[in-house]
Amino acid sequence: MSQQLSIVGKPTPRIDAVERVTGRAKYTWDIQLPGMLYARVLRSPYAHARIVRIDTSRAEALPGVRAIITHENARARWHSGDTLHERLIFNNPVRYAGEPVAAVAAVDRHTAEDALELIEVEYEPLPFVLEAQDALRDDAPLVHEDGNVANGRPVVYERGDLAAGFAEADHIVEATYRSAYHNNAQMEPRVAIALWEGRNLTVWTTTQGVSNARRDIARDLGLPQSQVRVICQYAGGGFGNKNNNQDYDLMAAFLAKLTGRPVRLEFTRHDDFIGLHGRWSTEIHYRIGAKRDGTLTAIDFRAISNMGAYMKSTGMVANFELYTCPNVRAETTRVFTNRTTSANLRSPAYPQGFFAMEQTIDQLAYELGIDPLEMRLKNHTRLYQDRIPYTSNGLEACLREGAELFGWRESWRPPNSDPGPVKRGVGLGLGCYPAPLGLGSAIVRVNTDGSVQVLVGVVDIGTGAKTTMGMIAAEALGVPWSSIEVVNGDTTTTPFSIGESSSRTTVMTGWAVKAAAEHARQQLFELAAPLLEATPEELAARDNLIFVADDPARSIPLPQVASRAAEAIIGSATTNPELKDQARMSFAAHFAEVAVDTRTGLVRVLRYVAAHDSGQVINPLTGESQVQGGVLMGLSQALFEEMSWERRTGRPIKTGYHFAHVLTHLEAPPIQVHFVDVVDPYGPYGAKVLGEPPNTPVPGTIANAIFNAIGVRVREIPMTPDRVLAALRSEDA
Amino acid sequence: MTRAGKTSMLPASDTAPSAQGAAATARRVTAPGPRDCERRGAPAGREDKEDGMGEERAKRGVSRRSFLIGAGTSAAAAAAVGTGWLGLGTAAARPLPQAVPERGRSTIQLRVNGFTHTLEVEHRWTLLEVLRDKLGLTGTKLGCDRAECGACTVIMDGVTVYACSQLAVFADGAEITTIEGLARGDDLHPLQQAFAELDGGQCNYCIPGQIMAAKALLDRNPAPTLEEVREGLAGNLCRCANYLHIQEAVLHASRLLRGEATP
Numbered sequence: 003m004s005q006q007l008s009i010v011g012k013p014t015p016r017i018d019a020v021e022r023v024t025g026r027a028k029y030t031w032d033i034q035l036p037g038m039l040y041a042r043v044l045r046s047p048y049a050h051a052r053i054v055r056i057d058t059s060r061a062e063a064l065p066g067v068r069a070i071i072t073h074e075n076a077r078a079r080w081h082s083g084d085t086l087h088e089r090l091i092f093n094n095p096v097r098y099a100g101e102p103v104a105a106v107a108a109v110d111r112h113t114a115e116d117a118l119e120l121i122e123v124e125y126e127p128l129p130f131v132l133e134a135q136d137a138l139r140d141d142a143p144l145v146h147e148d149g150n151v152a153n154g155r156p157v158v159y160e161r162g163d164l165a166a167g168f169a170e171a172d173h174i175v176e177a178t179y180r181s182a183y184h185n186n187a188q189m190e191p192r193v194a195i196a197l198w199e200g201r202n203l204t205v206w207t208t209t210q211g212v213s214n215a216r217r218d219i220a221r222d223l224g225l226p227q228s229q230v231r232v233i234c235q236y237a238g239g240g241f242g243n244k245n246n247n248q249d250y251d252l253m254a255a256f257l258a259k260l261t262g263r264p265v266r267l268e269f270t271r272h273d274d275f276i277g278l279h280g281r282w283s284t285e286i287h288y289r290i291g292a293k294r295d296g297t298l299t300a301i302d303f304r305a306i307s308n309m310g311a312y313m314k315s316t317g318m319v320a321n322f323e324l325y326t327c328p329n330v331r332a333e334t335t336r337v338f339t340n341r342t343t344s345a346n347l348r349s350p351a352y353p354q355g356f357f358a359m360e361q362t363i364d365q366l367a368y369e370l371g372i373d374p375l376e377m378r379l380k381n382h383t384r385l386y387q388d389r390i391p392y393t394s395n396g397l398e399a400c401l402r403e404g405a406e407l408f409g410w411r412e413s414w415r416p417p418n419s420d421p422g423p424v425k426r427g428v429g430l431g432l433g434c435y436p437a438p439l440g441l442g443s444a445i446v447r448v449n450t451d452g453s454v455q456v457l458v459g460v461v462d463i464g465t466g467a468k469t470t471m472g473m474i475a476a477e478a479l480g481v482p483w484s485s486i487e488v489v490n491g492d493t494t495t496t497p498f499s500i501g502e503s504s505s506r507t508t509v510m511t512g513w514a515v516k517a518a519a520e521h522a523r524q525q526l527f528e529l530a531a532p533l534l535e536a537t538p539e540e541l542a543a544r545d546n547l548i549f550v551a552d553d554p555a556r557s558i559p560l561p562q563v564a565s566r567a568a569e570a571i572i573g574s575a576t577t578n579p580e581l582k583d584q585a586r587m588s589f590a591a592h593f594a595e596v597a598v599d600t601r602t603g604l605v606r607v608l609r610y611v612a613a614h615d616s617g618q619v620i621n622p623l624t625g626e627s628q629v630q631g632g633v634l635m636g637l638s639q640a641l642f643e644e645m646s647w648e649r650r651t652g653r654p655i656k657t658g659y660h661f662a663h664v665l666t667h668l669e670a671p672p673i674q675v676h677f678v679d680v681v682d683p684y685g686p687y688g689a690k691v692l693g694e695p696p697n698t699p700v701p702g703t704i705a706n707a708i709f710n711a712i713g714v715r716v717r718e719i720p721m722t723p724d725r726v727l728a729a730l731r732s733e734d735a
Numbered sequence: 736m737t738r739a740g741k742t743s744m745l746p747a748s749d750t751a752p753s754a755q756g757a758a759a760t761a762r763r764v765t766a767p768g769p770r771d772c773e774r775r776g777a778p779a780g781r782e783d784k785e786d787g788m789g790e791e792r793a794k795r796g797v798s799r800r801s802f803l804i805g806a807g808t809s810a811a812a813a814a815a816v817g818t819g820w821l822g823l824g825t826a827a828a829r830p831l832p833q834a835v836p837e838r839g840r841s842t843i844q845l846r847v848n849g850f851t852h853t854l855e856v857e858h859r860w861t862l863l864e865v866l867r868d869k870l871g872l873t874g875t876k877l878g879c880d881r882a883e884c885g886a887c888t889v890i891m892d893g894v895t896v897y898a899c900s901q902l903a904v905f906a907d908g909a910e911i912t913t914i915e916g917l918a919r920g921d922d923l924h925p926l927q928q929a930f931a932e933l934d935g936g937q938c939n940y941c942i943p944g945q946i947m948a949a950k951a952l953l954d955r956n957p958a959p960t961l962e963e964v965r966e967g968l969a970g971n972l973c974r975c976a977n978y979l980h981i982q983e984a985v986l987h988a989s990r991l992l993r994g995e996a997t998p
Contacts, residue, residue, distance in 0.1 A: 019931035020923065022939035025874015025914035029940060032873035112859060189878050189886055189940040189974050238876070238940025239974050271879040464938025464975050627934045627977050634976030659883040659972055667965045670978040 008544060010477045010687045013623035017469045017488055018462070022236075029236045030208045031193050033266075038195065039068050040111040041257050041267040043250075044104040044118045045277060046096040049340040049652025050130035050143065053094045053103065053123060061106060061120035066113035069260040070121070072104040076256045078222050082246035083343075084312035086153070087146055091249045091256075095128060097145055097311035098340050099653040100276030102249060107257040107265050130340035130652045134285065134308040137339045145311055145338035152313055152336035160331040161388065167300025167329025171291025175366050178287045180718040181354035181701075182644035183308070185280035185657075186347050187664055188463075190238020192269035192278070196254035198262070204231040207251050210244040211501020213459050216493045218247035223255060235491040240463040241635075242346030243279055245503045275342075275657035280645060282307045282344035284319055286358040296372045296380050298327040305334045305355075313338075314345035320355030320698070323587075324397070324432045325363070325381050326388055340652055342645075346503065349435055349694035353636055353701050357719055360431040360702025365715065368417065374430055374706065375405050375414075378591070382432065386585035393586045394690070396615025396680035397432070400591035403678055404613030405430070408593035418713030423601045426608070427711025430593045433699030435505060437586040437617070437682075437690040439579045442514030443497035446475050446522045446573040452546070452561025454485050456515060459499030460507050461491045465693050466624030467507045473620055474512050474686050478519035479526075480543025481560060497576070505588075505691035508620060512686040514577045522573025530563045579684065586682065588690040589615040592633070592699040596707040600730055603723030605641055605708060607671040614675070617682035617690035625692055629675045632696025638665035640701035644720050663720075843907035847872065848916030856903045863887045863898035865906075866913060874914035874943050878972070885971035888944035889913050895951040895970075914943035917950065925991035926950055926984070928998050935984035937975035945971045949985045958989055 021027040058070045073092035083089040092102055104121050108114040129143035136142055137150040144150060168174060194207040203225065209215040209232065216232040219225075237244065254267040269277060284307050291300040307317040317336035367377035382397050405411070413428045420426055445457040456475045462468040472486040490496055500510045527538035530548045534541065534556050542551040549557035564571065593611040598604070612629050619625040642663035648655050656662060681688035701719050708726070709715045714735040716725050729735065839858040844851060847870060856865055863880075866872045866889070875898055878886030882900040889898045890912040917924035926946050929935065936942035945968060952959060952967035959967065964985045973981060990996035 015931055015934060019934075020921075020927075022936060023923070023927040023930045023942060023946065024918050025872075025943045027939065028873070029876070031877060032867075034868070112857070187974050189876070189884065189938065189972070191877065191879075237938065239938040241974070271881065271883075462938075464936075466934075466937070623934050624937075627937050627975070627980055630979050631937055631973075631976040634978060635974075638976070658881065659879055664972055664974065665976060665978075666972060667968045667978050667982065670965075670976070670982075673979060 007477060007687065009473050009483055010620050011618060011622065014469060014473060014483065014621050015623065016466055017472050017486065027236045029190055029238050030195070030206050030234055031190050031238070033195050033206045035195060035197060035264040038264045038266050039107040039109060039257070039261055040114050041105050041107040041254065041265050042111065042114040042118055043102050043253070043267070043269065043273060043277070044106070044121055045273070046101045046103050046125070047099055047653065048096060048125050048127050049099045049132070050128040051096050051125040052128060053096065054126050055124040056104065057122040058104065060122065061117040064113065064117050064120060066109040067106060067117045068109065068263065069107045069257050070104055070117070071253065071256050071260070076253070078252050078256070080249050080252060081222055082218050083249060083314055086313040089312050091252045098342050099651070100342055101311070102253070102277065105253045105257060105267065107261055111268065132339055132341055132647045132649065132652055134306045134337040134339060137337045145340060150338045152309065152317065152338065156333045156335040157318065158331070158333050162329030164300055164302060164329050164331045168291045170293070170299040172294045173366065173370055174289060174291045175362055175369065176289040177362055177365065177717060178285065179358035179361065181284045181357060182646070182720060183280050183283040183341070183344060184347070184639055184643035185275050185645055185662055186241040186243040187659065187662060188239030188241055188243065191271055191274055192248065192250055193266065194248070194251045194254040195264060195266045196251070196258035197264040198258050202229050202231065203255055204233065205251050205255065206233045207248070208237050208244055209234045209248070210237065210240040210461055210463055210503045211246070211499065212461060212491055212493045213498045214245070214501045215247045215251065219251050219255065222247065222252055231492070231494045233492045234461045237461050237463040240502070241348045242350060242503055244463070245346055245501065248278070271658060275645065275662070276654050277342070279310070279314055279343045279345040281347035281350060281354070282309055282317055284308070284354050286319060286355065288358055288362040290362050290366060292366050292370065294370065296367065296370055296377050298325055298381050300329040301325070301327050303330070303332040307334065307336045308339055308341060308344065309336050310339060310341040310343040312343045314343050315350055318351045320352040321359055324356070324359070324383050324434055326383055327381070328388060341647055342654055348632070348635060349698045352433065352435065352694070352698040353639055354719065356431065356433055356698055357701035357705060360699070361705050361709070361715060361717065364429070364706045364709065373414070375401065375410055378430070378432060386587065390583060390585045393581070393584050393684055394615070394617060394680050394682040395587070395589065396678045397589040397591065399678040399680065400589055400613040400615050403676060404591045404593055404611050407613070407674060407676055408611040410593060413595060417710050420711070424597050424599050425711040426595060426597050427707050427709070428593065428595045429703050429706030429708070429710050430591060431699040431703030431706055433590040433592065433695055435588050435691055435695040435698060437505070437509060437588050437685070439513070439581055439586070439684060440506065440510045441498070441500060441578045442510040442512070443499065443576040444471070444511060444514040444518040444574070445497055446479070446515065446518040448479070448522050448526065448564050448571040448573070450565050450567055450570060452481070452485060452564045453487065454479060454481055456486060456488045457496045458488065458490050458511055458515060459493065459496045460511055461502050463502045465502060465507065465628060466621055467502055469624060470508050470620045471512060471515050474515045475519045477687065478516045479523050480545065480547070482546050485546070505693040508689050509685045509691060512620070512689065513579060514575045516686045517575035517577050518573045520573070521575055522571050525571045525573065526560065526563050529566050530558055533558055533563070581684065586684060586690060588617070588692065588695045590695050590699050592703040594703045594707045596704060596711055598708055598711045598726060600712060603726035603730070605704070605721060605726060607637060607704065610671055610673045612673060612675050612696060613678060614692070614695060615678050615680045615690070616692040616695065617680055617685055618688035619677050619692065620687065620689055622677065625677065626675045628692055629696045630673045633673050633700055634665055634670055636697035636700025637669070637704065639697070640704040640719055640721060642720050642722070841904050843904055845906060846910045848912060858902065858904050860903045861899055862901040862903045862906045865903040866898060872913050872915050876940055876943055878941065884941070885948065886941050886944045888947045888971060890947055890951050893954070895948050912947070914946060917946070926953070926988040929984040929988035929991060932998065933980055933984045933987055935977065935981050937977050941971060941973045945973065945981055949988065952985070953989055953992060957993060959985070961986065
């Protein structure tokens, strides 16, 4: 399956590694403009309240304060903040504790903070609801006038005949699972710096996509896109929560307009935890039937997602994508509550969904006396939704090769084998993430000295996308890695990019980079053809040489050809490939060994194997980083992270890194990463997606290992010591 | 003014070779000028004409664009008063500040990456703010501003500290090394080389802090075990969770520094 490649597939340090390790890389938080004002946001302490009166006069009188905006003088719809309702940047009533009420611009951040204290807000508290189940009651307080269920009804998918499927089953397993809300907690706090120059607005912002941020800022402010420029060259993480534009972009634009000065609006870490979003919490119920030999006959799935106050993402929950089963039904109810809005966190719908699915499948396997590995090999997906062929499917290879690396057959023992008090166990779990094709755009410029600039709209939030884009261009052009420079993250100087979210950059923008490089290469071939006494169609390029494909001895250095051009050669491409009657998916199978202390309930992960099918991995060095990081993020979700709300006041608690229990150096076990040899027929050089698959199998894998260790299942994440102890004391034990 | 003791080339983002220059630069970028400070505590309602940007209109919320729409206040009855996030429980009872308290300022001297800076700072400014906003050393990152994440780790008098949680006045006279103090021009410190080669960071926002914590570790323990690296860096969070590559990079750097490995 391997291709003949010079650069793609070779471990390559990041193209901007030096800037990043020296502290010279300028993140948005590092941007300072002359005359810049600092802005801070006042937030509601009430989970649900009508704002009766806001008096900003004292704050305005504070020396150094330049402007204050509230719902009274700054009205703009934040379209991507709620896709169902009209959500403004400042809303009245406020629907969660932490919702913005006012923003102050002042000559420095301390003055802005002082001014927040001087704003008098009179609230009329309203009844609030925090739990999804409570919000579904007839007498529940309404978060929005049109009811607490998004669109008024659940989203339902079904195929086959569920009742017939259960009638066919020899064994049925039924269980309920819960997953907690947890915050994205990316390291760079949120910040936007807005500058008006005449009618043109420039916004430096921590975003995952300059193109979609520009589109959304323009729409929300009623400006043509051509008057808005968005810049973000380095972003300190995002994990989904910097998609589209953000309310702080709009607030900064308002304050900058009012003051005639550039305004830097900073969200504190506390603002970030309470004001914006993390992953939605869920309650998932499964009923699955199987024949004696393990063949699945029916899957009934019901999930309730707690969306918080606004509909900022889909709220869907992954379920049986990974399995073959003729009779299924999935029902997902998205519920509004007076909690902090939830939205995308790395593979938004997946890890909590597979936590439930993988445990239920595992339980079926154990109860039927089937090896959990065999259970997956037997039932894993062959066709998408049992109907549509995959472009490539390395799931079985992930299972077999991962099991081999892990030593599954040697390591597996019956549940609860150790006498204790510390008991060891092993578990496995599957994961996946869609890898669709789509719109991309790129410019590749070959300068007359043979150097190459790749212009792409991507923001490198840490995925290594700048490097990946450069590697694809170098491979397509046949130039050495050292010739490449990547210009990125500015809507004025670079073309459209889909945005670094939903794992789309490598495939969508990468496809365009390859096409743009090929467009430039064609122009080089036309210049080289007469020199090599050949036609352009006969030529190839590799290792900085242009040569006759059938007679490589007839060659000329590529820079020499470039130097003959009147000026830089420009290749460009906008691509939008489509798949017909096929599905593209990245797959993973994970294996873990854990030790559970039955006295304390503490779970320690001892070792981990992550086998992945992401098609051709463009850069295995940064690819390994992504998989290890994804596994550890999944581990953190599985064992530690949870934000909760105080029932009496409706205020979020356990905010900030310390209380969020984000995983540290000390809890990171060794992780072996394995990429199976799959080259997809689509995507640049056969690449599928890699950013989000790695955390999808983790909570399920860990939960199954815990079961194998102690012989009882923990059905709620995070699987904290108290929950492990509760499971040990339950009647299941 | 003390003249900086070095004539060698400056690290790229170090702004000025002399303390005098640094202080001048600091004044230019400092938002609250001395005039502004003196007027703190002045009677409410004074007008600061500094920028002449028609702020009187701005403050009254007069719209200039079609998207700035004025709206009347609601007339609903009040049930409670809140003045901010903290102190919610007592918000109704707490009196509002009647006057702005005087902000103390002091002149301090910092020696940063080998250069001496004399600066006038407000007592409430953190060391991190002074490094980043006044000296332009933005390599040291702000992550949490409350000593939870380690992105702002610098070495102060040989010990790692969270610069977000040190007041600048308390650092008076201290010797401070930041990430900008490691490389000399294009010559990377072995830790930086190792982090670049082995992909130590993903988004890399935490990496300056990780590297400074690692530097302090290697300064006191040139040949740490993996366990010692994990413990030495335990105060530095990485949300990309690139911990394994960070740990490898630190071990590799320790070998580079001891001459047991080549880049």
